[in-house]
Amino acid sequence: xxxxxxxxxxxxxxxxxxxxxxxxxxxxxxxxxxxxxxxxxxxxxxxxxxxxxxxxxxxxxxxxxxxxxxxxxxxxxxxxxxxxxxxxxxxxxxxxxxxxxxxxxxxxxxxxxxxxxxxxxxxxxxxxxxxxxxxxxxxxxxxxxxxxxxxxxxxxxxxxxxxxxxxxxxxxxxxxxxxxxxxxxxxxxxxxxxxxxxxxxxxxxxxxxxxxxxxxxxxxxxxxxxxxxxxxxxxxxxxxxxxxxxxxxxxxxxxxxxxxxxxxxxxxxxxxxxxxxxxxxxxxxxxxxxxxxxx
Numbered sequence: 001x002x003x004x005x006x007x008x009x010x011x012x013x014x015x016x017x018x019x020x021x022x023x024x025x026x027x028x029x030x031x032x033x034x035x036x037x038x039x040x041x042x043x044x045x046x047x048x049x050x051x052x053x054x055x056x057x058x059x060x061x062x063x064x065x066x067x068x069x070x071x072x073x074x075x076x077x078x079x080x081x082x083x084x085x086x087x088x089x090x091x092x093x094x095x096x097x098x099x100x101x102x103x104x105x106x107x108x109x110x111x112x113x114x115x116x117x118x119x120x121x122x123x124x125x126x127x128x129x130x131x132x133x134x135x136x137x138x139x140x141x142x143x144x145x146x147x148x149x150x151x152x153x154x155x156x157x158x159x160x161x162x163x164x165x166x167x168x169x170x171x172x173x174x175x176x177x178x179x180x181x182x183x184x185x186x187x188x189x190x191x192x193x194x195x196x197x198x199x200x201x202x203x204x205x206x207x208x209x210x211x212x213x214x215x216x217x218x219x220x221x222x223x224x225x226x227x228x229x230x231x232x233x234x235x236x237x238x239x240x241x242x243x244x245x246x247x248x249x250x251x252x253x254x255x256x257x258x259x260x261x262x263x264x265x266x267x268x269x270x271x272x273x274x275x276x277x278x279x280x281x282x283x284x285x286x287x288x289x290x291x292x293x294x295x
Contacts, residue, residue, distance in 0.1 A: 003031070003032065003033070003034065004031075004032045004034070005032065005034045005046075005048040005081075005083055005105065007057040007088070007103070008088060011057050011058070011059065012057070012058075013055040013056065013057040013105065014055055014056055014057075014058075015053055015054070015055050016054050016055060016056055016104075016133060016136050016137055016140055017053075017054065017136065017181065018181065018182070019181070020053075021052065021053065021054055021107060021129065021132070021133070022132060022178045022179065023129065023132070023178070024052065024129075030049075030050040031050060032048065032049070032050050032051055032052070032053070033048070033049045033050055034046060034047070034048050034049075034083075035047055035049070037080075037082075043263075043267070045082050045083075045084055045085040045086075045263075045265075046082070046083050046084040046085075047076065047080040047081065047082060047083070048080060048081045048083050048105065048108075049079070049080045049081075049108065049109065050108070050109070051081065051105055051106065051107050051108050052107060054104065054105055054106050054107050054133040054136075054137075055104075055105045056071075056102050056103065056104055056105075056137050056140065056141075057091075057102070057103045057105070058100065058101070058102055058103075058148065059091040059092070059094065059095040059100065059101035059102075059103070060095065060100060060148075061095055061097075061098045061099055061100055062095050062096050062098070063096075063098055064098045065098055065100075065149055066097075066098040066099055066290055066291060067149070067150055067151035067154055068098070068099040068100070068150070068151065068154045068156070068284070068289050068290060069099060069100035069101070069102060069141055069148070069150040069151075069154065069155050069156070070094050070099055070100075070101055070102070070155075070156045070157065070158050070195075071102045071103075071104055071134070071137055071138060071141060071155070071156070071157045071158070071191075072086075072087055072090050072091055072094070072101060072102065072103045072104065072157075072158055072159070072163075073104055073106070073134065073157065073158070073159035073160070073162075073163030073164075073166045073167060074086040074087040074103075074104075074105075074159075074160060074163050075159070075160040075161025075162045075163045075164070075198075075200070075263065076108065076161070076162055076163075077114060077161070077162050077200070078108055078109065078110070078111050078112040078113065078114035078130065078162050078201075079108055079109045079110075079114055080108055080109070081105060081106070081108055082160070082161075082263065082265075083103075083105070085263065085265035085266075085267060086160040086161070086163060086263070086265050087103050088103065089265060089266050089267075090103075090158065090160075090265065090266060091103050093266055093277055094158075097281060097290070098290075099290075100148055100149075100150050102137065102141055104133065104134065104137045106129070106130045106133040106134065106137075106166075107129040107130060107133055108130075110123070110125060111125070111128070111129040111130040111133075112124075112125070112128050112129070112130040112131070112162065112165070112166070112201070113165065113201045113210070114162075128169070128177065130166055130169075131166070131169050131170070131173065131177050132177050132178045134157075134166050134169070134170050134189075135170065135173075135176070135177060135178070135189035136178070136181070136184075136185070136189075138155065138157070138170060138188075138189045138190075138191060139184045139185055139187045139188070139189050140184050141155055142155060142184070142187045142188065143183065143184035143187055153192055154192055154193075154289050155191055155192050156191050156192055156193040156194060156195065156220075156289070157170055157171070157191040157193075157194050157195070158194075158195035158196075158197070158280075159195070159196060159197070159199070160197045160198060160263070160265065161197075161198055161199065161200045161232070161233060161262065161263060162200050162201060164196035164197055164198060164199025164200060164202075164237075165199055165200055165201040165202055165210075165237075167191075167194050167195065167196040167199065168194075168196060168199060168202060168210075168213050168241060169212075169213070170189060170190075170191055170194070171190075171191060171194045171219050171220055171222065172213050172214055172215055172216070172219055173212070173213075174188065174189060174190050174218070176189075190218070190220065191220050192220055192289070193220050193221050193222070193223075193284070193287060193289055194219075194220050194221070194222045194223070195222070195223045195225075195280055196222065196223070196224050196225075196238075196241070197224075197225050197226070197276065198225070198226045198227065198230055198232075198233055198237075198238075198262055198263070198264075199224070199226070199233065199237045199238060199241065200232065200233035200237055201233075201237070202237040202238075202240060202241050203233075203234055203236040203237040203240055207236050207240070208240070209240040209241065209243075209244055213241070213244070215241075215244040215245055215247070215248045215250060216248050217248055217249055217250065219245065219248060219250045220250075221250065221251040221252065221287050222245055222250060222251075222252045222253075223252070223253045223254075223279075223280055223283050224238050224241065224242055224245075224252065224253075224254045224255070225238075225254070225255040225256075225257070225273075225276050225279070226238040226255075226256055226257070226260075227256075227257045227258070227259055227260030227261055227262070227264075227271075227273050228256055228257065228258050228259070229258070229259050229260065229261060230260070230261060230262045231261060231262060232262040232263070233262060235256065238254070238256065239256075242254050251287065253279075253283045253286075255276070255279060257271065257272060257273040258271075259271045259273065260273030260274075
């Protein structure tokens with residue numbers, strides 16, 4: 001294991017809280033660690049654990065700047081962050097399409113609805129640090145819109161697995177979850193569009209949608225994608241959320257693939273699920289976020 005995660009060369013990560021993250025009375029004494037994980041042969045990714053100082057890393061658009069920006073929420077079960085397969089690699093793709101990418105390194109572990117190995121059960125903390133970090137990051141991006149040359153009305157979120165749950169939270173919970181820090185906190189934390197890939201934690205006991213997720217007509221246009229054979233997050237995480245979106249009249253595009261598993265990110269796959277980047281790009285064109293010239 002090594003020390004604190006560092007972004008690719010030439011990029012800088014910036015703490016999102018100027019005076020330290022709020023509500024850290026149960027701060028982990030462990031230091032941030034970076035290590036490799038290989039769950040199956042050839043499927044290796046970089047994990048970051050014990051994050052107590054959340055940061056953002058900004059990737060500027062390559063070529064034409066479309067004015068669109070996307071915040072990336074990596075997955076990891078709210079225990080670790082999969083920082084490359086669901087983070088830096090995703091930002092490389094986003095920036096290559098002329099969009100500003102903002103990679104959020106949010107607080108873990110035990111920062112949201114997580115699996116506790118001791119009780120072998122899911123625990124929901126009193127304070128969702130992760131939601132605080134995500135709301136703050138969205139507001140910071142909106143505050144920096146002019147400086148970063150982005151459209152403040154074209155700020156989206158994309159999340160994977162646990163990060164997909166964070167997408168659902170930020171898409172439906174707009175009230176402040178922390179005390180005001182500065183002028184940025186006067187801005188909206190509602191994303192203008194949302195992309196949830198193989199989301200988790202939405203499907204609770206009895207195959208019911210998490211009651212904290214109250215979908216309304218104010219929920220932003222949403223793209224949902226998952227594989228039916230996902231062995232980690234059951235497909236009901238997507239189908240329950242899709243039903244709620246439909247009931248509220250929220251514009252949505254949905255793709256449920258027969259095969260693909262979990263945590264595939266942008267890595268090559270033998271199955272059609274790997275076509276998702278093109279599907280997302282076309283959807284962004286359909287909802288008038290990206291111009292057709294980016295095809």
